[in-house]
Amino acid sequence: MITSRFAPSPSGRLHLGHAYSAIVGRSAGQQFLLRIEDLDAGRCRAEFIDGIFEDLQWLGIAWDGAVLVQSARTEIYSGALEKLRDQGLAYPCFCTRADIAAAMSAPHGEVGAAYPGTCRGLADDPARRAAAVHSWRLDSAKAIALAAVPTWTEADGAQFTSARIDDVILARKDAPAAYHLACVVDDAASGVTLVVRGADLRPSAPVQRLLQMLLGLPEPRYLHHPIVAHDDGRRLAKRDLAPTLAALRDAGVDGPALAARLGRGELPLGFRFILA
Template sequence: MSLDLSTTRFAPSPTGRLHLGHAMSAVLSHDFARARGGRFLLRIEDIDPGRTREEFVGGIEEDLRWLGLDWDGPVVRQSERLPLYAEALERLRARDLVYPCFCTRADIARSAAAPHGPEGPLYPGTCRGLADPDLSRPHAWRLDVAKATALTGPLEWHDEHAGAIVAQPELLGDVVLARKDAPTSYHVAVTVDDAAQGVTDVIRGQDLFLSTHVHRLLQALLDLPTPSYHHHPLILDANGERLAKRHGALSLADLRAEGVDPREIVSAFRDGRAPLGFRLSGV
């Protein structure tokens, strides 16, 4: 697909109702595409079978319409695209760039060898180089980052706010590309789908900035184009914590039930402000 047409996407996971942080990404992505006569896509990232709920899919569309946002084309669901992710993983496996991992999160947390990364303990490579792994046991597949970066050489990506960035996927260590309970991971699925859908500009929160280092590496390994990235500030609550589903952030549905005018929310984002008394990170 040609990348001449500006194309953005909003790609939430249906694991809860949308909150203001989601709304910010959706509004900015929508407006970026519309200002350039391009396309704004809606993609449902429903690859987590344990947390995905169908009622949240309908809630996502309901919330976007409440905000006055429309999207182009059919809604894409990642659960219907698993063969594409399996093909990408197989390409990496054929080049010996991934390895099976049998460790649990508890194993990693207890490991004295686990190096510390910017987001916590990194995988210490316990299963890297196992001579004869028993694939009949539950296992994930991890990317051998050192081997992969040696193959690609130095890589760069561009962020609207931070400028040219040298890719440092080692900051996140040997990330999981296919989970024990799911045939893929966020990193693979988002990279494959952005390329397949012709996404030219990825507009998302600053919390995903580090993940872009890994996505840039996967793009190089899979011969995929690299979009331009726009990582926007996060919305913070009164305690200075970023809004998150797991922290019970007030949802757009809650705000709608309280009679909040969605135009107030959208106007604030378009003016570079946080609405309703919240504030932006870095401000």
């Protein structure tokens, strides 16, 4: 049985891009799960969780089983992080976002480069770690040496391999898990066999496959679908106040009819698909 999922973050109201992703996920699997990714306490709001339920019901999209809420699973993520630390594959990072931005823009740095590895290889000082750690990062070079260069499989059977993996953040001082770690742990726990998401998240596949190998988790397939954008190519984004499903509903749009159009790959005027 193919099990897919829709995993929005309640940091704003859903827009057409979310609707399309949910519809693709619903149609791709025999079982369709809903997950609320609410670990970013600074941005997530309870009213947006209610909005997710309201928007999906308006579209006529039903999900199977109980809704998984990430904020209720912090101990599980901490256990996964501890397993990586025990293997020597996670290291404390003391850099703030400003520190990293400065390092990347320095004359000796490459513009747009990944995390420069400032804290990789530092001697572990428990006192400093307790007082000043900002995040825990994956030591990607060690991880690949221990596991393998990750390979993942798309829904159509195409296979891809990539060793271009940053020392991604696994957890922050204010969050028990970052996106990659929580995602692979939850997909495995829920029995997800097909990860459906936008093509802009395709670069997440190699690091998530690597984490799955390190943690002994099953391998799903991936379906990275086109992104819904404005006609001028701008992607829909909550921060840019993209037109919401709630606004369409208030304007009298028929939810199930819109869902049917999106399921046929048809977008309203003013929007188009792009490949990230």
